Amino acid sequence: MTKSIVDTAGSVREGEELPIEPLRKWLDENIGDLQGEMHITQYSGGASNWTYCLAFDNRSIILRRPPKGTKARGAHDMGREYRLQNALKPVYNKVPNMLGYTDDESIIGAEFYVMEKFEGIIPRKHFPRGVEISEAQARKLCEVALDDLISLHNVDYKSANLEHIGKGEGYTQRQITGWITRYNKAKTWNVPSGKKVMNWLEANLPEKETICITHNDYRFDNLVLSKDDPTQIIGVLDWELATLGDPLMDLGNSLAYWVEAGDDFLAKSTQRQPTDIPGMMTRQEVINxxxxxxxxxxxxxxxxxxxxxFRLAGIVQQIYYRYHHKQTRNPAYKTMWIFVHYLMYRCNKIIKRG
Incomplete structure (x- = not known):
């Protein structure tokens, strides 16, 4: 396979540039051994934190920073994300190596951290050109991805001294209450109230929950696949939402992004991972x-x-809220309010089915 299949960043978006001189000075003082000029590109896939590739003559590293504008309390905490991955790395080897963190906002205008860059394939809406996936390989990739999620859920977080990453017990109730609050705070005039869905969730809380480490954003475009074997996962990215939570809630989060072959045109128009190609599991097969x-x-x-x-609707609405109030100029966010309507429609369809 050729190098072109390896995931690469693109041009830095207007208004999201990094100041080169103070950043390079900090990197030389805290990371070291970075040779030649620094070339900065930006990943377009993420809709939350801003992620950049810093390329030098001898290596490339990744920088993560929060977006500009109002942010939800507890969201976009770079220090927490950095410390969590550092602590998790010894017991879950798909986490990237952390290289450095600072809360000194005078350097680039925000806190940030840097980490190693995985050289591999990231399956976004489609696999990159040059990567051919058979039905058998697609099925195997589903199984490997779910096995890795199960492996994360089965980490003994107490023995690994990771009890500090979340509150644990009562997670399900906190999530429902929290996302209702976040959605209401981020609501704009052009999205549904969501009251029916909110009331149903509150009335149907499960009696039991299991507590484990949860990723809460586990999907294919946060996985890095081996460029030599695209059915093997070499890294798992985007740990900003990880905590101690319920594994079935984590799986529910993943299913919200899982577009299958028989889904409608609107689902397919917003898909971010190639879960609809021949051989991929359906949502029910994932659950089973x-x-x-x-x-x-x-x-x-x-x-x-x-x-x-509903949680995804809340995330999308928080992002759209920033665009609506001119806190970001990213044109990709302009029509996100339509997707909020669609997600609420999906929620109501499941409720009616039940």
Whole structure:
């Protein structure tokens, strides 16, 4: 396979440039051994934190920083994201190596951290040109991705001294209450109230929950695949939402992004991962596989599906809120309010089905 299949960044968006001189000075003082000029590019895939590739003659590294504008309390915490990955690396080797962090906002205008760059394939809406995936490989990739999520959920977080990364017990209730609050605070005139969905979630809270390490943004475009074998995962990215939570809630989050072959045109127009190609599992197959591997009885998953979709609606609305109030000029956010309507429609469809 050629090098062109390896995921690369593009031009830096207007208004999101990094100041070169103070950044280079900090990197030389804190990272070291960075040879030649620094060339900065930016990844367009993320809709939350801003992610850059800093390329030098001898290596490339990744820089993550929060966006400009109002942010939800607890969101975009670069220090937490850096420390969590540092602590998780010894017990879950798909985490990238952390290289450095600073909360000194005078350097680039915000806190930031830098980490190693994985050289591999990131399956976004489509696999990159030159990567051919057979039905059998697609099926295997689904299984490997779910096995890695299960591996994360089965980490003994107490033995690994990771109890500090979240509150744990009561997670499900906190998530429902929290996302209702966030959605209401970010609501604009052109999106639904969501009251029916909110009331249903509050009335249908599961009686039991299991506590484990959850990623909360686990999907294919946050996975880095080997350029030599695209069915093997070499890295898992974007840990900003990771915490101690319920594994079925985590799976519900993943399913919210899972577009399958039979979905409608609007779902397919917003998909961010190639889960609709021949060989990929359906959402129900994902649920069945996960539950079988974990020794659970596949059961009605409606609550977790609705939660995942409502949470995604909240995330999308928070992003759109920044655009609506001119805190960002990213044109990709202009029509996100339409997707909020669609996600609420999906929630109501599942509720009615149940």
């Amino acid at each position: 596989y996960y539950c079988t591997k974990q020794g659970l009885e596949p059961k009605a998953f409606d609550f977790y599906e609705v939660y995942g979709l």
